[in-house]
Amino acid sequence: MSHRLSRLDLFVGSIREEAQAALTAAIADPALAAAIWDLDGDSTRNDIAAALTATRFPTVAEEQFALYWVDLHAAIDELRSATRDQRPVRVCPVAGPTSFTDDFGDPRPYGRSHSGIDLNGTLGTPLVAMEAGTVVQANWHWAGGRQVWIRADLTGDVYYYAHLDTWARWIWTGTRVQAGDVIGTLGWSGDAESAHLHFGWMPGSYEVDLDNLQNAYPLLLELCS
DSSP, X not given: OXXXXXXXXXXXXXXXXXXXXXXXXXXXXXXXXXXXXXXXXXXXXXXXXXXXXXOOOSSHHHHHHHHHHHHHHHHHHHHHHHHGGGSOOOOOSBSSOOBOOOOTTOEEGGGEEOOSEEEEOOTTOEXXXXXXXXXXXXXXXXXXXXXXXXXXXXXXXXXXXXXXXXXXXXXXXXXEEOTTOEEXXXXXXXXXXXXXXXXXXXXXXXXXXXXXXBOOHHHHHHHOO
């Protein structure tokens, strides 16, 4: 059961990721494609339809695809509604404006590869527990800086937060957290050159298992849009 629950947000996020890729491929102007994508989120079907009707597109094909986007957005929204009661309570780990790309697996110095997703933001932005669970580690590491590991109760997923500027005073190994509880602030401690959260995801691990670090981009795309 917990494994299935763990995958539902990922499934919806994966659909949104494919939709984003299709939009980028169909609309030649990257800025226009990004503007259409940004209509997703809290916008209603009518909001999107009105915005697209008022937009001038370079080609008829692009205009037709953009109008199809209205129906695609409605279908994704219906899927969210249909699965809402079967999904764990999760929130975006950054409680403020953030931007990120799918940089999981990108090359890093010394033959390493990136084992998480970097969420960029402003220094000091609150970071919150993505899901209810227990802090299994809250410590310092030369690379990750101030870091926190949280094991989720319902799914058994383990979430890794790195480069924190500060920990919340009440965060210790063994602390219980609820989804949305502030655990610290966004920073660049450790081996980092700018303010961001390095976020790692170990689905269903129930413990820190670095061999099970998975790409959290679709999951974050669903939660942080």
